[in-house]
Amino acid sequence: MRPPLVLELLALPKAVPEVRRTVREHLGVPCPDVQLCVSELLANVIRHVGEGTPVSVRVRGTVPGRARIEVTDREPHTWLVIRHADAEEESGRGLLLLDSVALRWGVTQGPYGKTVWCEVAVS
Numbered sequence: 001m002r003p004p005l006v007l008e009l010l011a012l013p014k015a016v017p018e019v020r021r022t023v024r025e026h027l028g029v030p031c032p033d034v035q036l037c038v039s040e041l042l043a044n045v046i047r048h049v050g051e052g053t054p055v056s057v058r059v060r061g062t063v064p065g066r067a068r069i070e071v072t073d074r075e076p077h078t079w080l081v082i083r084h085a086d087a088e089e090e091s092g093r094g095l096l097l098l099d100s101v102a103l104r105w106g107v108t109q110g111p112y113g114k115t116v117w118c119e120v121a122v123s
Contacts, residue, residue: 011042027059030123041118058072069117
């Protein structure tokens with residue numbers, strides 16, 4: 001099993017495609033679901049915590065054929081809420097996408113921040 005990928009970065013829109021590419025290179029296989037989940041988790045930080053927020057992104061294999069993605073920010077008081085966007089809305093579906101793609105997901109809350117994680121099947 002590969003060692004985990006750990007990235008420390010600022011949550012900026014321009015970082016999202018770079019992180020997606022880095023994750024793909026790290027896993028060494030096509031991984032559209034993993035890349036989608038990383039994108040959605042970073043987008044949530046950008047939108048709800050704030051652009052430029054320091055984050056940690058970790059990707060590691062848990063068992064063969066499965067990857068765990070974790071995105072940690074330093075804002076423990078911003079809660080995740082699954083909402084159902086109207087058909088006309090252009091955003092608001094990120095956690096629904098995550099929920100439909102991930103095998104399981106959750107949030108680990110701490111005094112100095114939170115980690116949103118998910119596990120995804122990898123071919």
